[in-house]
Amino acid sequence: MPTLTLVQAVNDALKTAMRRDPTVIHFGEDVGPKGGVFLASDGLTKEFGKARNFDTPLSEDGIIGTAIGMAMNGLKPVAEIQFQDFIFPAFDQIVSEAAKLRYRSGGQYTAPMVIRTPYGGGIRGGLYHSQSGEAYFCHTPGLKVVVPSTPEDAKGLLLASIEDPDPVLFLEPKALYRQVKGEVPEGFYTTPLSTLRTVRTGKDVTVFCYGAMVPVCSKAAEQAAEKGIDCLIVDLRTLLPLDEEGVLEAARQTGRVVIVHEAPRFCGFGAEISAMIAENIIEYMEAPVARVTGFDTPFPNTLEHHYMPDARRVLDAIEHVAKF
Amino acid sequence: MTIAEPLQVIAQDGSTAGFQVDLSNDALLHCYRTMLLVRAFDDVCLKLQRSGRIGFSIPNKGVEACQVGAASALEKTDWIFPSYRDFGMALYHGVKPVEMMHNMFGNDRDSARGRQMPVHFSFVQPIHFVSISSPIGTHIPQAVGAAYAMKLRGEKQVCLASFGDGGTSSLGFHSGLNFAAVWKAPVVFLCQNNGYAISCPSEEQTASESYAVKAKAYGMPGVIVDGNDLLAMRKVVKEACDRARAGGGPTLVEAKTFRMGGHSTSDDPTRYVPKELVESWAKKDPVARFERFLASRKLWTPEKGALLAEDCTREITAAVGEAEATPAPVLESIFSDVYATLPPHLRRQGQAAFDLAARVGDAAAGGGKFPL
Ligand SMILES: Cc1ncc(C[n+]2csc(CCOP(=O)(O)OP(=O)(O)O)c2C)c(N)n1
Numbered sequence: 140m141p142t143l144t145l146v147q148a149v150n151d152a153l154k155t156a157m158r159r160d161p162t163v164i165h166f167g168e169d170v171g172p173k174g175g176v177f178l179a180s181d182g183l184t185k186e187f188g189k190a191r192n193f194d195t196p197l198s199e200d201g202i203i204g205t206a207i208g209m210a211m212n213g214l215k216p217v218a219e220i221q222f223q224d225f226i227f228p229a230f231d232q233i234v235s236e237a238a239k240l241r242y243r244s245g246g247q248y249t250a251p252m253v254i255r256t257p258y259g260g261g262i263r264g265g266l267y268h269s270q271s272g273e274a275y276f277c278h279t280p281g282l283k284v285v286v287p288s289t290p291e292d293a294k295g296l297l298l299a300s301i302e303d304p305d306p307v308l309f310l311e312p313k314a315l316y317r318q319v320k321g322e323v324p325e326g327f328y329t330t331p332l333s334t335l336r337t338v339r340t341g342k343d344v345t346v347f348c349y350g351a352m353v354p355v356c357s358k359a360a361e362q363a364a365e366k367g368i369d370c371l372i373v374d375l376r377t378l379l380p381l382d383e384e385g386v387l388e389a390a391r392q393t394g395r396v397v398i399v400h401e402a403p404r405f406c407g408f409g410a411e412i413s414a415m416i417a418e419n420i421i422e423y424m425e426a427p428v429a430r431v432t433g434f435d436t437p438f439p440n441t442l443e444h445h446y447m448p449d450a451r452r453v454l455d456a457i458e459h460v461a462k463f
Numbered sequence: 464m465t466i467a468e469p470l471q472v473i474a475q476d477g478s479t480a481g482f483q484v485d486l487s488n489d490a491l492l493h494c495y496r497t498m499l500l501v502r503a504f505d506d507v508c509l510k511l512q513r514s515g516r517i518g519f520s521i522p523n524k525g526v527e528a529c530q531v532g533a534a535s536a537l538e539k540t541d542w543i544f545p546s547y548r549d550f551g552m553a554l555y556h557g558v559k560p561v562e563m564m565h566n567m568f569g570n571d572r573d574s575a576r577g578r579q580m581p582v583h584f585s586f587v588q589p590i591h592f593v594s595i596s597s598p599i600g601t602h603i604p605q606a607v608g609a610a611y612a613m614k615l616r617g618e619k620q621v622c623l624a625s626f627g628d629g630g631t632s633s634l635g636f637h638s639g640l641n642f643a644a645v646w647k648a649p650v651v652f653l654c655q656n657n658g659y660a661i662s663c664p665s666e667e668q669t670a671s672e673s674y675a676v677k678a679k680a681y682g683m684p685g686v687i688v689d690g691n692d693l694l695a696m697r698k699v700v701k702e703a704c705d706r707a708r709a710g711g712g713p714t715l716v717e718a719k720t721f722r723m724g725g726h727s728t729s730d731d732p733t734r735y736v737p738k739e740l741v742e743s744w745a746k747k748d749p750v751a752r753f754e755r756f757l758a759s760r761k762l763w764t765p766e767k768g769a770l771l772a773e774d775c776t777r778e779i780t781a782a783v784g785e786a787e788a789t790p791a792p793v794l795e796s797i798f799s800d801v802y803a804t805l806p807p808h809l810r811r812q813g814q815a816a817f818d819l820a821a822r823v824g825d826a827a828a829g830g831g832k833f834p835l
Contacts, residue, residue: 172735173662194663197629225598228634262831263518265580267597434812436801441569441577441791444826451823
């Protein structure tokens with residue numbers, strides 16, 4: 140099996156999908172000859188031609204609106220939004236249109252499409268190249284929201300998203316694009332959506348995380364192990380629809396839960412998990428749920444390392460719930 | 464409508480064929496020095512970025528005359544809604560290089576206290592140079608709103624909204640131009656057509672015969688100008704400002720210029736810009752053309768130019784020294800300026816961050832680099 144970085148795995152998934160299905164097309168800003176600002180689409184124009192991988196005018200609203208029309212009419216569009224921070228001009232098309240088309244037409248019209256976009260901090264990108272906006276989209280029935288954290292998952296989940304009959308927002312943790320490497324199976328395979336991945340088994344504390352927070356939590360778990368605390372780490376990898384049973388089961392196993400995300404805390408994804416636990420399995424809990432998140436402020440630049448949860452903060456929360 | 468050749472005042476040889484220059488010799492030299500200052504700022508920042516002392520910069524080479532010529536048509540009471548490539552507009556109006564350098568280093572004396580990426584400046588003095596936002600086109604309707612306020616109060620001011628060719632595809636471009644024309648707002652829309660939006664060439668950005676022609680559909684004049692000609696830029700923008708001040712409404716100016724460098728320090732333009740195109744534009748260098756013009760008025764010699772350039776480099780280098788020696792923002796800066804008053808939940812989050820740092824140590828800076 141070849142060893143790929145996460146962004147190479149995305150590139151491999153796109154090539155794999157486009158080779159096996161001529162209706163798959165990929166487009167967005169600077170994805171053509173430049174190969175995308177992160178090189179996720181490197182070589183696609185060369186292999187598949189300009190009709191199947193191309194640059195668009197600078198309009199996210201246009202990108203997503205046209206993708207919906209293509210999806211309605213037999214193509215399988217994979218649209219790149221250059222940074223998740225720039226998705227908001229397309230918010231209307233995503234939230235009002237793609238997510239609701241099946242419902243409002245009683246299934247006569249659908250939008251099977253994928254929106255790929257790099258999200259999250261850690262690259263000194265300041266306010267507008269660092270945000271984690273998953274909560275806005277997880278509040279949108281009709282959408283699926285997927286976040287890989289390993290190269291193998293990036294490929295398998297992207298291929299599953301392209302196969303999926305519903306619109307999928309595929310959030311790529313840009314901090315991990317080149318930071319993580321791993322073996323990736325060749326050719327076509329899918330990793331089923333709405334399934335969890337156990338990163339590490341443990342009996343004392345359950346840590347829920349996704350995307351770029353997975354390696355951070357793994358590091359914190361190693362440090363916790365040195366202190367005699369054994370952590371179970373769960374990579375959520377599909378946020379919507381979430382494997383709720385799996386989440387509750389993992390929480391029940393230890394009765395102590397830490398939830399970690401980069402996005403701000405208030406109304407963040409962690410709040411949903413916390414509510415789910417409170418509603419369903421409060422009697423199994425040995426400690427209050429702890430959340431480690433970005434602050435409820437815009438994303439800073441120079442001090443981004445203070446804003447983003449690090450192993451230091453995660454470990455502190457793990458110790459807190461372990462000792463409670 | 465057929466768009467004529469871009470308006471030009473200074474021919475490539477520096478001659479102006481009887482054009483009435485409305486600037487004093489000192490003012491012409493100020494324009495020239497500002498272009499050299501942009502160039503020095505640009506060169507120094509590229510080196511700082513290459514050596515890892517700052518994270519990011521935006522090359523300005525080739526577009527200096529476009530910015531400085533346009534800025535020279537504005538009064539200090541006017542407002543600029545800039546794009547991230549408009550260093551020259553700020554410098555022309557007297558923003559000190561060191562103030563910009565504080566932003567490049569994201570230190571505690573940066574007006575945004577290191578919250579924004581480099582090149583996202585914000586100034587209220589000596590001119591309103593409105594806080595730059597990364598999302599393309601969002602500032603265009605905002606300029607129209609600020610101009611409406613000027614009009615409502617009967618002030619004879621204008622707003623200049625500056626954006627690139629890519630910006631014309633944004634939602635903000637459409638709403639901004641539409642509203643401005645309906646309201647006859649005192650705005651000048653400056654589209655700096657530098658050939659590319661990152662890697663996307665103009666032919667793939669629009670099927671219109673020009674960007675200026677779009678003005679017609681909105682109901683305002685559209686003008687094309689040679690963006691590498693400082694005096695032509697000044698003339699066209701000044702006429703647009705005069706009309707706006709007199710109640711005549713907005714104008715769309717398309718300046719044809721060329722971005723000689725990459726989109727940013729992380730871009731490799733050789734992947735998409737044909738070499739011959741760069742070579743053809745190198746011959747039209749805006750600074751060299753202005754030098755030929757100054758020489759024709761006995762205001763420039765190569766020696767004088769070299770001295771001025773050295774002087775500019777010294778000024779920028781001094782700014783680097785000062786900015787680099789200025790400490791990073793303190794932790795509190797993450798939590799301030801979110802609201803006018805700090806709400807309790809942010810006070811708690813800030814306190815928890817301080818406490819944790821005191822208890823288990825500070826967060827370590829990551830090695831993340833800006834890739835775009
Ligand atoms: C809404 C939005 N989408 C995408 C981007 C990413 N991006 C940054 S600059 C740029 C190209 C801008 O080109 P243009 O408007 O022509 O300005 P230029 O850089 O050429 O001056 C893009 C796509 C962005 N900043 N905002």
